[in-house]
Amino acid sequence: MSEPLFERLALIGIGLIGSSLALNARTNGLARHIAIATRRKETLDKAEELGLGDSYHLEASEAVADADFVILCVPVGSCGAITREIAPHLKAGAIVSDVGSVKGAVIAQMAPHLPSSVHFVPAHPLAGTEQSGPQAGFLELFTNRWSILTPPEGTDPAAVTRVEAFWQGCGSNVETMTAEHHDLVLAIVSHVPHLIAYNIVGTAADLETVTQSEVVKFSASGFRDFTRIAASDPTMWRDVFLTNRDAVLEMLARFSEDLATLQRAIRWGDGDTLFDLFTRTRAIRRNVIEAGQDTAKPNFGREPASGERAGTKG
Amino acid sequence: MSEPLFERLALIGIGLIGSSLALNARTNGLARHIAIATRRKETLDKAEELGLGDSYHLEASEAVADADFVILCVPVGSCGAITREIAPHLKAGAIVSDVGSVKGAVIAQMAPHLPSSVHFVPAHPLAGTEQSGPQAGFLELFTNRWSILTPPEGTDPAAVTRVEAFWQGCGSNVETMTAEHHDLVLAIVSHVPHLIAYNIVGTAADLETVTQSEVVKFSASGFRDFTRIAASDPTMWRDVFLTNRDAVLEMLARFSEDLATLQRAIRWGDGDTLFDLFTRTRAIRRNVIEAGQDTAKPNFGREPASGERAGTKG
Structure with missing residues (x-):
């Protein structure tokens, strides 16, 4: 050596x-x-x-x-x-x-x-x-x-x-x-994504119209992905949000602004706005894979579930 | 047979x-x-x-x-x-x-x-x-x-x-x-999660302070998970949002309300609110895994990246 x-x-x-x-x-x-x-x-x-x-x-x-x-x-x-x-x-x-x-x-x-x-x-x-x-x-x-x-x-x-x-x-x-640029970059690629994952998991857990057991059972339709990120270390992430406050609030404001636009498109039946965004985001996924930052396998290459059943219910 | x-x-x-x-x-x-x-x-x-x-x-x-x-x-x-x-x-x-x-x-x-x-x-x-x-x-x-x-x-x-x-x-x-209950359940476990994934990927792509190439390069810090969901079929998902409008808007309102609370906690340095939520969401991840709806492997069991480098830059 x-x-x-x-x-x-x-x-x-x-x-x-x-x-x-x-x-x-x-x-x-x-x-x-x-x-x-x-x-x-x-x-x-x-x-x-x-x-x-x-x-x-x-x-x-x-x-x-x-x-x-x-x-x-x-x-x-x-x-x-x-x-x-x-x-x-x-x-x-x-x-x-x-x-x-x-x-x-x-x-x-x-x-x-x-x-x-x-x-x-x-x-x-x-x-x-x-x-x-x-x-x-x-x-x-x-x-x-x-x-x-x-x-x-x-x-x-x-x-x-x-x-x-x-x-x-x-x-x-x-x-x-620079540290300043780092904190902006991380706010959008990491901190706000973690925050919204924590948030949606919290929202789902608190509903009175849908039980927590339903949320868990039916999570493979999208929700489960967010539970992984929302299982990250609580102390570490509390500190991240408290110490990168300004950049997180700035990026969060943009996220919420964009989400309000989507909300309006849904309310008024504006399918084109939705379709255009959904097409654009697909291209970004391809870039992430080409950059070697994620697997091209469907579902992150998760192994298919084993054959045992969780039980059936009419 | x-x-x-x-x-x-x-x-x-x-x-x-x-x-x-x-x-x-x-x-x-x-x-x-x-x-x-x-x-x-x-x-x-x-x-x-x-x-x-x-x-x-x-x-x-x-x-x-x-x-x-x-x-x-x-x-x-x-x-x-x-x-x-x-x-x-x-x-x-x-x-x-x-x-x-x-x-x-x-x-x-x-x-x-x-x-x-x-x-x-x-x-x-x-x-x-x-x-x-x-x-x-x-x-x-x-x-x-x-x-x-x-x-x-x-x-x-x-x-x-x-x-x-x-x-x-x-x-x-x-x-x-019932169809009505189904649509409520799906709004929270699937439709709103997809919407916020599409949204964060769009927000990140549109920034002027952080380049799209930075977003892609540094995506392994959280963002990449959202790009997978945001790569789902645009036609299918446009139709979902247009046809499950009421339930999606209802769940989205709750999501935004909760997010505003987190935003306030960040702004005022209320670490306890953040820590409590982040601890609660961790438990839900465990439930999802116990219900057989996701793998217990870290990072969804993604294979580690191969040794080839994307290039280094001082």
């Missing part, structure tokens, strides 16, 4: 992203030593049981000591407090990064605490599943996905290059942009 | 549902003769090439002659005209059914044309993919899914039982309810 990119990688937080990074760092030889820190004893024990790291710490400050690469893999709302905690223990020349889904707020929370002797390269891998915890991670999570780096102006280009190499080593494509 | 349920099954329309029914009727011995009718020569040729039926007709009236079971597998907006066309050719005692996603409007369009000598048993299989056309069908489409029958009051129970047996023969569970 060639020399690893980093001597000591400290992963603060070991959920879906942290554990997938640990697997990549190990398998792809990206770090000589993987130090894992998490506040919850059960989670740390689980990570150790899975053999994800080389050392395990309840204190983040212990894990970062002597690390040349530190990645915060925690909900964005926790980044500020953890940075304050680890700051005095960071090695000079270390690179500090994160994986948060919001970049402006995370930078605002982290940067003030960081000593000038370290390099700050915020990052966000656009990958995930609806599952969470150290057992949810897997090696291929980042393969052919995109990671976005948002280094503040004046960041050492050599540090940015090393972080880029790390993400490429995890199989990811890398793009660099 | 035991006696087939029907002597001659006429499928009017041979898209995703029609072709999947043809495969089931053949494989599971549900009909002795499968007559396929569709107005478009290319589609009919395709169906013949795939060997889906026993006879092929450009005229629906030809296909239904002597059939004891006729199923309209066309967009709901076409059901009325086709029924008027085939009515004089229906055999006495025949059962006429459909597969439309809206039942009230379909019954209103079909029933007035049907002679009293035939049995009308409207049906709706809650199954599908985003693909359409005779080549899209497959045998397992209905396995462990639900089909809903909405026989008008006074329908011969023996005819209902035979239609139920047909759908069970396709692997489906069967439930019976």
Whole structure:
């Protein structure tokens, strides 16, 4: 194996992203030593049981000591407090990064605490599943996905290059942009989609004219897709909406405006407006598949249901 | 093989549902003769090439002659005209059914044309993919899914039982309810989810601050799920919204009301409201999986992306 990119990688937080990074760092030889820190004893024990790291710490400050690469893999709302905690223990020349889904707020929370002797390269891998915890991670999570780096102006280009190499080593494509643009992009491709998925699942659960059991039973007609996204980690997503407020509200306003137009088309029987949109959106699906960002298989390639019946009822 | 349920099954329309029914009727011995009718020569040729039926007709009236079971597998907006066309050719005692996603409007369009000598048993299989056309069908489409029958009051129970047996023969569970209740249920589990998926994809495509290429590239962060649903057949879905107007508008109003509450929670930093909803929706996902209506695998069991890169860019 060639020399690893980093001597000591400290992963603060070991959920879906942290554990997938640990697997990549190990398998792809990206770090000589993987130090894992998490506040919850059960989670740390689980990570150790899975053999994800080389050392395990309840204190983040212990894990970062002597690390040349530190990645915060925690909900964005926790980044500020953890940075304050680890700051005095960071090695000079270390690179500090994160994986948060919001970049402006995370930078605002982290940067003030960081000593000038370290390099700050915020990052966000656009990958995930609806599952969470150290057992949810897997090696291929980042393969052919995109990671976005948002280094503040004046960041050492050599540090940015090393972080880029790390993400490429995890199989990811890398793009660099401003934090502000990142937050706008993510609001529309991720945050608002999650919000409306959570919302429709909530709406369906609260009806008095249709029972929750009917909603569940008949969910294969569309609804079930939304329940997957709406099963995503509640803490992580609460923090996303609280910290990317302005961009989310802006995109949500556009979504609602467009939805009102569709609502009006339905009310007045304007089939052409509906048909035109439905044709246009079909083309975008084709682009997503051509870009390698989703499978071309029908129904995401879900396996057909097994033959056993849920029971029949006249 | 035991006696087939029907002597001659006429499928009017041979898209995703029609072709999947043809495969089931053949494989599971549900009909002795499968007559396929569709107005478009290319589609009919395709169906013949795939060997889906026993006879092929450009005229629906030809296909239904002597059939004891006729199923309209066309967009709901076409059901009325086709029924008027085939009515004089229906055999006495025949059962006429459909597969439309809206039942009230379909019954209103079909029933007035049907002679009293035939049995009308409207049906709706809650199954599908985003693909359409005779080549899209497959045998397992209905396995462990639900089909809903909405026989008008006074329908011969023996005819209902035979239609139920047909759908069970396709692997489906069967439930019976009123057309009115069906349309409410479908509005929330299928129609509004499709509408908001179409809508978010449209909103994302129309932004000036985020390019369409960014939306496509970064779609794995949530958006791509919506593009699948928004790739569904435009004609079919236009007709659904035009014909289930009242129930869709009612459910849409509730969705928008709930979304406004979330919007307010985001604006005012009310994390508890968000967290509570996000926890509640997670439980509903578990129910969907337990009911056998979706896979428990992360990301719907999508295969991980292949190792080839879409290209990197600093």
